Amino acid sequence: xxxxxxxxxxxxxxxxxxxxxxxxxxxxxxxxxxxxxxxxxxxxxxxxxxxxxxxxxxxxxxxxxxxxxxxxxxxxxxxxxxxxxxxxxxxxxxxxxxxxxxxxxxxxxxxxxxxxxxxxxxxxxxxxxxxxxxxxxxxxxxxxxxxxxxxxxxxxxxxxxxxxxxxxxxxxxxxxxxxxxxxxxxxxxxxxxxxxxxxxxxxxxxxxxxxxxxxxxxxxxxxxxxxxxxxxxxxxxxxxxxxxxxxxxxxxxxxxxxxxxxxxxxxxxxxxxxxxxxxxxxxxxxxxxxxxxxxxxxxxxxxxxxxxxxxxxxxxxxxxxxxxxxxxxxxxxxxxxxxxxxxxxxxxxxxxxxxxxxxxxxxxxxxxxxxxxxxxxxxxxxxxxxxxxxxxxxxxxxxxxxxxxxxxxxxxxxxxxxxxxxxxxxxxxxxxxxxxxxxxxxxxxxxxxxxxxxxxxxxxxxxxxxxxxxxxxxxxxxxxxxxxxxxxxxxxxxxxxxxxx
Numbered sequence: 001x002x003x004x005x006x007x008x009x010x011x012x013x014x015x016x017x018x019x020x021x022x023x024x025x026x027x028x029x030x031x032x033x034x035x036x037x038x039x040x041x042x043x044x045x046x047x048x049x050x051x052x053x054x055x056x057x058x059x060x061x062x063x064x065x066x067x068x069x070x071x072x073x074x075x076x077x078x079x080x081x082x083x084x085x086x087x088x089x090x091x092x093x094x095x096x097x098x099x100x101x102x103x104x105x106x107x108x109x110x111x112x113x114x115x116x117x118x119x120x121x122x123x124x125x126x127x128x129x130x131x132x133x134x135x136x137x138x139x140x141x142x143x144x145x146x147x148x149x150x151x152x153x154x155x156x157x158x159x160x161x162x163x164x165x166x167x168x169x170x171x172x173x174x175x176x177x178x179x180x181x182x183x184x185x186x187x188x189x190x191x192x193x194x195x196x197x198x199x200x201x202x203x204x205x206x207x208x209x210x211x212x213x214x215x216x217x218x219x220x221x222x223x224x225x226x227x228x229x230x231x232x233x234x235x236x237x238x239x240x241x242x243x244x245x246x247x248x249x250x251x252x253x254x255x256x257x258x259x260x261x262x263x264x265x266x267x268x269x270x271x272x273x274x275x276x277x278x279x280x281x282x283x284x285x286x287x288x289x290x291x292x293x294x295x296x297x298x299x300x301x302x303x304x305x306x307x308x309x310x311x312x313x314x315x316x317x318x319x320x321x322x323x324x325x326x327x328x329x330x331x332x333x334x335x336x337x338x339x340x341x342x343x344x345x346x347x348x349x350x351x352x353x354x355x356x357x358x359x360x361x362x363x364x365x366x367x368x369x370x371x372x373x374x375x376x377x378x379x380x381x382x383x384x385x386x387x388x389x390x391x392x393x394x395x396x397x398x399x400x401x402x403x404x405x406x407x408x409x410x411x412x413x414x415x416x417x418x419x420x421x422x423x424x425x426x427x428x429x430x431x432x433x434x435x436x437x438x439x440x441x442x443x444x445x446x447x448x449x450x451x452x453x454x455x456x457x458x459x460x461x462x463x464x465x466x467x468x469x470x471x472x473x474x475x476x477x478x479x480x481x482x483x484x485x486x487x488x489x490x491x492x493x494x495x496x497x498x499x500x501x
Contacts, residue, residue, distance in 0.1 A: 071097040074145035078501040079455065081465070082113050082123060083473065086491040089125070091144065094455050094498070095463050096475040099486055102147060103140075105129060110183040113497045118191040118212065121145065121501045126155065126184060126196075133162045134176050139185070139196055139210070144499065152210055153217060155179050156199045169246035169254070171203055171226075177247050178205035178226040188236045193263060195230040195239045207241050207261055218265055225256040231284045233291035238262055238311045240271070240293055242282050252280025252298070260311045271309060279305075286329035288354050294319070294329050301343060303327050306335075308354060317356045326370040328379060334359065334399040336372065336379045341365040349381050351401050360401025368392075375417035378404040382414070416452050418462070425452050425464060432466060434481065444476055446483055451494045467492045 074080060075093050083090040088103040109126040110116045116124045121144040128137040139152040156176065166173045178184070178197055185196035194210040200219070207221040207230055221227050225243035232239055238260040246254040255274035262268070274282070281298035288294065291312050297305040301323035308317045319335055320327070323343040328336045333354035341347040349367060351359040369382040378396040385393050394411050396404030406415070410433060411426040418424070423436040432444040432452060444466075452466040463477045471491035474483045 071095070074098050074100075074147065076145055078121065078144065078499065080121075080144050080499045081453070081496060082117075082499050083487075083496045084113065084493045085471070085487075086493070089127075089142070090487075090490070090492075091147070091499075092486075095477070096465060096486055100147070101490075102142060102149065103127060106131070108137075108180040110185055111495065112183055113495055115183045115186040117497075117499050118187045118194070119501075120191075121499070122191075122212070123499060124152070124185055124187070124194050124196075126179060128180075134180070135162070137176070137179060137199075139198070144501075152194075153198070155197075157201050160199065168249060174226050174244075174246055175199045175203060175205040178228045178244075181228050181247065183229060186230055186232055188232050188263065189234060190236060193236075195232060195241075195263075197227050197230065197241075207239060209239075209263065220261040220263075220265055221259065221268060223259075229283065231287075231293070232263075233260075233293070233311055234287050235290035236263060238269075238291055240284060240311065255279050255282055258282060258295075269311065269314070271311075285327050288329065288333040292333075292354065294327070294335060296327060301325075303337075306337060308335075308356075317354075319352050319356055320350065325367055328370050328372040330372050330379070330399050331374075332399060336370055336381075336397075338367040338370040338381055340367050349379075349397065349401075351379075351397075351399065359399070360397075362397065362401060369414075371414055373414065373417070375419075375421050376404065376406055376415075378406060380406070380414050385409075416454050418454050423454065423462060425454055427452055427466075432464075432476075437462065437481070438479070441481060444481055444483060446474070451496065453496060453498070455498055465496070467494060467496065 071093055074091065079094045081092040081094065083092065084107045086106060088101055088105055089107050090099060090101050092099040105127045107125045107127060123142040125140055127140055129135040137155045139155055141150050141152050162176060163173060176199060179199060185194060187194050192212050196208055196210065197205050198208050200206045204224060205226040205228065206219060207227045209218045209220060220239065223243060225245050227241050227243055230239050230241045240258065240260045242258050243256040244253040245256055248254065257273040258271040260269045260271055279297040279299045283296055285294040285296050292308050292310045294308050296303045303324040303326055304322065306320040306324065306327050308319060320337045325338045325340045325343065335352045335354065337350040339347045339350065347365050347367065348361055348363040350361050353359060364383060366383040366385060367381055368384050371380050373380050376396065378398055381395050383393045383395065385391050391409055392412060394408045394414065396406040398404055408426060410428045412429065413427050416425045426433040427449045430443060431446040432449055434441050434443065448469040449466050450469050452464060454464045463475060466474050472485060473487035473492045475486050476483050
């Protein structure tokens with residue numbers, strides 16, 4: 001799955017502010033949905049059983065297998081596709097059938113849709129009438145397969161409006177911005193409690209929780225700065241969040257601190273206080289059970305001052321103090337750090353224990369990106385290589401630093417794997433490279449692909465989906481994997497994901 005880096009949040013913020021200041025219109029919803037998709041229905045969706053293929057007489061020669069009947073309703077058991085678009089939120093079955101529009105307003109948060117998914121077919125998200133006014137900014141809850149939408153709560157007090165000429169760093173305006181920055185909500189590990197940011201009557205953005213079981217809403221923070229980016233500890237006891245007095249125009253945030261609030265409301269721990277000179281942005285890279293956060297600053301580079309913070313004991317451990325391109329954490333707590341040649345005297349790939357001891361160091365001058373692949377059980381690193389033409393090389397390493405089996409000099413992004421790891425797709429300059437899909441299938445010739453998804457439990461096993469750089473959404477099905485446009489007339493954002501029931 002493709003991911004969004006912390007810098008993307010700041011860049012999107014800067015673009016939005018520039019358009020507001022210049023009076024430029026944002027992309028607006030498409031009033032005429034495509035003929036290939038079904039409009040939202042006010043009634044609950046009724047499940048229909050696919051028609052069976054006719055029996056073939058035993059004495060007749062074998063007939064070609066019929067393509068399964070296209071389903072027109074969302075399946076009862078999922079999984080489903082969540083597809084964010086400029087025109088609103090769309091959903092579909094795992095084979096691409098029953099594509100339909102759920103909302104006519106955009107998903108403003110979370111950026112990573114998985115953070116809004118809870119067991120039982122629930123998806124929480126923030127939406128508003130438009131980016132220009134943030135009118136009716138609300139926290140919503142979608143239930144699939146019914147397609148039922150309900151408002152959990154408005155996020156802005158009644159009567160509060162976006163200023164016609166917003167001023168950067170004005171508290172009321174900054175509080176509104178906090179509600180749509182990055183991932184402004186996240187479900188607890190057990191999926192029963194939603195942490196989210198809301199505009200309080202006091203004029204600041206603060207941390208709240210919503211209980212799925214009781215419907216109760218609880219305010220957990222009450223400070224003078226704007227809370228943003230809530231993140232749950234793995235044991236579900238604390239919610240870490242940051243504060244800023246101003247989100248700036250793209251050059252960095254005026255950070256004020258970091259806090260961890262007990263989920264039951266009994267306690268709030270101050271973890272740090274910051275000044276603009278110390279950091280431009282702070283983020284949680286990941287967690288190590290039960291409640292140790294891997295935290296990083298952005299100050300002159302994307303990742304710096306990498307350290308762990310045990311929320312329960314308060315203990316802090318420095319992992320890497322210099323500048324890095326990226327960092328990632330494996331399920332066992334091993335931390336990977338990728339350093340480029342212009343960031344340090346010893347560029348390359350580093351591995352550390354959660355306690356800060358170095359496990360391995362692999363020298364390399366050209367590292368640009370890093371992630372941990374759950375499907376492969378390996379760290380993946382991307383490197384820019386000089387050549388004619390230049391290219392990117394992807395390497396893999398286990399948690400001890402040994403080279404993994406995966407390597408590519410064609411992939412433009414990290415690979416996408418099937419659930420069992422038997423099939424693999426890579427986005428390349430020519431299109432999509434297929435591995436493990438059978439003889440004679442090697443490439444889908446489609447340039448400009450920006451995101452690809454694959455799942456193997458649907459009506460058509462091995463069906464894959466992809467988005468191109470103009471926002472069109474395609475399906476490619478076995479046996480020939482010929483691309484089929486599903487989304488004529490809508491513009492998909494990167495970030496489509498699977499939702500399990």
